[in-house]
Amino acid sequence: MxxxxxxxxxxxxxxxxxxxxxxxxxxxxxxxxxxxxxxxxxxxxxxxxxxxxxxxxxxxxxxxxxxxxxxxxxxxxxxxxxxxxxxxxxxxxxxxxxxxxxxxxxxxxxxxxxxxxxxxxxxxxxxxxxxxxxxxxxxxxxxRTQKQIRGKIADVILEFSNKIYNANSFAMPLTQEDIGNLVDSSRESISRVMTEFEKDGIIRFSGKKIEILNKKTLLLISANG
Amino acid sequence: MxxxxxxxxxxxxxxxxxxxxxxxxxxxxxxxxxxxxxxxxxxxxxxxxxxxxxxxxxxxxxxxxxxxxxxxxxxxxxxxxxxxxxxxxxxxxxxxxxxxxxxxxxxxxxxxxxxxxxxxxxxxxxxxxxxxxxxxxxxxxxxRTQKQIRGKIADVILEFSNKIYNANSFAMPLTQEDIGNLVDSSRESISRVMTEFEKDGIIRFSGKKIEILNKKTLLLISANG
DNA sequence: AATAAATTGTGATGTACCTCACATTTTATT
DNA sequence: AATAAAATGTGAGGTACATCACAATTTATT
The missing domain is CATH 2.60.120.10 (Jelly Rolls)
Structure with missing residues (x-):
């Protein structure tokens, strides 16, 4: 065998x-x-x-x-x-x-x-x-169909963090275009929201690397929109 | 038994x-x-x-x-x-x-x-x-996520016609609100598109009854958006 | 290391659809 | 049949997001 x-x-x-x-x-x-x-x-x-x-x-x-x-x-x-x-x-x-x-x-x-x-x-x-x-x-x-972009992206980040990597910091294997195809949004919108999240101190990211700074807020965003 | x-x-x-x-x-x-x-x-x-x-x-x-x-x-x-x-x-x-x-x-x-x-x-x-x-x-x-309303509603009508009733004329068992919840649109939009379809001679409907007059166009709408 | 290719950032503009509001019709209930 | 409740039709107005366009960056390829 x-x-x-x-x-x-x-x-x-x-x-x-x-x-x-x-x-x-x-x-x-x-x-x-x-x-x-x-x-x-x-x-x-x-x-x-x-x-x-x-x-x-x-x-x-x-x-x-x-x-x-x-x-x-x-x-x-x-x-x-x-x-x-x-x-x-x-x-x-x-x-x-x-x-x-x-x-x-x-x-x-x-x-x-x-x-x-x-x-x-x-x-x-x-x-x-x-x-x-x-x-x-x-x-x-x-x-995917009910939440708006911020919520959908929060979902994706949380999914990778919780279900896939079990870590607050990870290398996102999907391109922004992929994420768009996963949550049904345009690539540009993903980019905009990601920078928004960064400005709000929710995540930090550069290149593929994403680090969750404030999971609590991320959960709130996921729940409310 | x-x-x-x-x-x-x-x-x-x-x-x-x-x-x-x-x-x-x-x-x-x-x-x-x-x-x-x-x-x-x-x-x-x-x-x-x-x-x-x-x-x-x-x-x-x-x-x-x-x-x-x-x-x-x-x-x-x-x-x-x-x-x-x-x-x-x-x-x-x-x-x-x-x-x-x-x-x-x-x-x-x-x-x-x-x-x-x-x-x-x-x-x-x-x-x-x-x-x-x-x-x-x-x-x-x-x-549901890619097509726009006209296409999504065309899909629903075709589904009921082809897969459920096998007839061009049937009594729709869903309310417009239900249809909205099925295709992720508002009740009002469903109503508007339905009357639009009627004006265009694609379907005829009154109350629950829907009759498909032009299945070909319906298929086109389903395919193109 | 240099060049090409892919990915990302960001502004300006447009639009499909949602939401609100209320009238009208259909269906259920007594 | 009368009344209440659900479901539908339709206008006006607002908005979240898409699309286009191009610059800047990152990643791949030679």
């Missing part, structure tokens, strides 16, 4: 439900690949017979909107990507692009389906993941 | 994977209830130990947004509702309200989980449903 697979089995909640034999079987049907920032893991519209397991790194899920790219979710390892393709018509319904050095295992769909079939605990965990994805999109959608 | 359950087993793709014994077992753990327009099936924030199977009728899934209700999806029977609750913390993460006379079976969570555990075909179908839900939300989200 490939040694990497054993590690995954510890890190991924779903994979931890697999027996040694199942992991072994899986290890014959998956290939570990390294990706750089900007690389495309999954490309909307293309044919696929793999599930992608994001082993490490960060990626953005995005779809082609009627006018421009729309980033629907930021995903952090460990997570499975491309499940709708597995269960659907084998055409990728969204794109996934790496935003921070990533390791990915491409798992053959049939091997993956076999696991779902034979191991209810595994498939239960996958369902859990699907459900929580759905809820996340619900909430992101409501926030 | 309750005779209703046999009917469900035919209509629902997932339930059709169940054996007679499983259906029988299920029938002891579910209760058929009728709901009227406006009734709440699932209420966000409340505790639940049931999955709701929408047997007939129409409902809206909505969540409390930071400022106002947000309708995230319109669901048509047959479908399962409240799955994230089953797999999560048992607190409903969204509300579901009937918009057209509905019959609902409330299935005990444990009975439901037993089925998922014992019947991989069933759980596969459920996963399929979850995946397609996720994709639907992705796309709705992109449309």
């Amino acid at each position: 490939k040694s990497e697979c054993k590690i995954c089995a510890i890190k991924s909640k779903a994979a931890s439900k697999l027996s040694d034999e199942e992991i072994e079987e899986l290890s014959f049907n998956c290939a570990l690949v390294k990706f750089h920032k900007g690389d495309s893991l999954i490309k909307q519209g293309t044919f696929s017979t793999n599930v992608a397991y994001l082993r490490s790194g960060l990626a953005k899920i995005h779809i082609e909107g009627p006018y421009h790219e729309q980033i629907v979710r930021i995903v952090k390892a460990p997570t499975y990507l491309g499940l709708p393709t597995t269960f659907g018509d084998k055409i990728n319904q969204y794109s996934v692009t790496v935003i921070e050095e990533a390791e990915v295992c491409f798992i053959d769909i049939n091997a993956f389906r076999d696991l779902l079939n034979s191991n209810p605990d595994f498939s239960y965990e996958i369902m859990l993941e699907l459900c929580s994805n759905e809820l996340e999109v619900f909430h992101r959608c409501a926030n | 309750k005779s209703e359950c046999k009917i469900c087993a035919i209509k629902s793709k997932a339930a059709s994977k169940l054996s007679d014994e499983e259906i029988e077992e299920l029938s002891f753990n579910c209760a058929l209830v009728k709901f009227h327009k406006g009734d709440s099936l699932i209420k966000q924030g409340t505790f639940s130990t049931n999955v709701a199977y929408l047997r007939s009728g129409l409902a809206k899934i909505h969540i409390e947004g930071p400022y106002h209700e947000q309708i995230v999806r319109i669901v048509k029977a047959p479908t399962y509702l409240g799955l994230p609750t089953t797999f999560g913390d048992k607190i409903n993460q969204y509300s579901v309200t009937v918009i057209e006379e509905a019959e609902v079976c409330f299935i005990d969570i444990n009975a439901f989980r037993d089925l998922l555990n014992s019947n991989p075909d069933f759980s596969y179908e459920i996963m399929l449903e979850l995946c397609s839900n996720e994709l639907e939300v992705f796309h709705r989200c992109a449309n």
Whole structure:
């Protein structure tokens, strides 16, 4: 068995439900690949017979909107990507692009389906993941459409700080244009609000680096607009 | 066995994977209830130990947004509702309200989980449903945020015409305020655009009744903004 | 280190849509 | 049928944000 697979089995909640034999079987049907920032893991519209397991790194899920790219979710390892393709018509319904050095295992769909079939605990965990994805999109959608820019940007900063890096200071892997596509605003507006936040002493930033100086106010802004 | 359950087993793709014994077992753990327009099936924030199977009728899934209700999806029977609750913390993460006379079976969570555990075909179908839900939300989200009002309203009319009623003429079960909450616009704007569409000879409407006169133009509007 | 490419900052201008306000119509309730 | 409550139509006015345009900076490439 490939040694990497054993590690995954510890890190991924779903994979931890697999027996040694199942992991072994899986290890014959998956290939570990390294990706750089900007690389495309999954490309909307293309044919696929793999599930992608994001082993490490960060990626953005995005779809082609009627006018421009729309980033629907930021995903952090460990997570499975491309499940709708597995269960659907084998055409990728969204794109996934790496935003921070990533390791990915491409798992053959049939091997993956076999696991779902034979191991209810595994498939239960996958369902859990699907459900929580759905809820996340619900909430992101409501926030994105109802709040105004300041609130939306505060959300993004807090998301990266709390959910992704667990730090008050981090290097934002998204460009301002990306952030715009994530919260549905123009690049210029993002820039303006960021400088506004800096002037108000809420954050400090230079280049990619963002440091949160006043999380309390950020939370207030997130809540009120 | 309750005779209703046999009917469900035919209509629902997932339930059709169940054996007679499983259906029988299920029938002891579910209760058929009728709901009227406006009734709440699932209420966000409340505790639940049931999955709701929408047997007939129409409902809206909505969540409390930071400022106002947000309708995230319109669901048509047959479908399962409240799955994230089953797999999560048992607190409903969204509300579901009937918009057209509905019959609902409330299935005990444990009975439901037993089925998922014992019947991989069933759980596969459920996963399929979850995946397609996720994709639907992705796309709705992109449309909602990128298109302008005329396009968004055209989308809603087409959705009801094509996906829900399969007819060019139907009684819209949503109020204009609902439509606003679905596409993120004000009630007034919906009203204005609707009369605009009527003036342009695209639709005819009075009260709840909507008749599509020029679907081609509607599609164009949907595509271009 | 030099050059090109990508990303960001910031002003000026425009507009799509929201909000408020009230009249009118439709639907529910007694 | 009468009355109340919801839902809709429509004008006037304001605004948050987009868009355009170009300069300044940062990051990538040779």
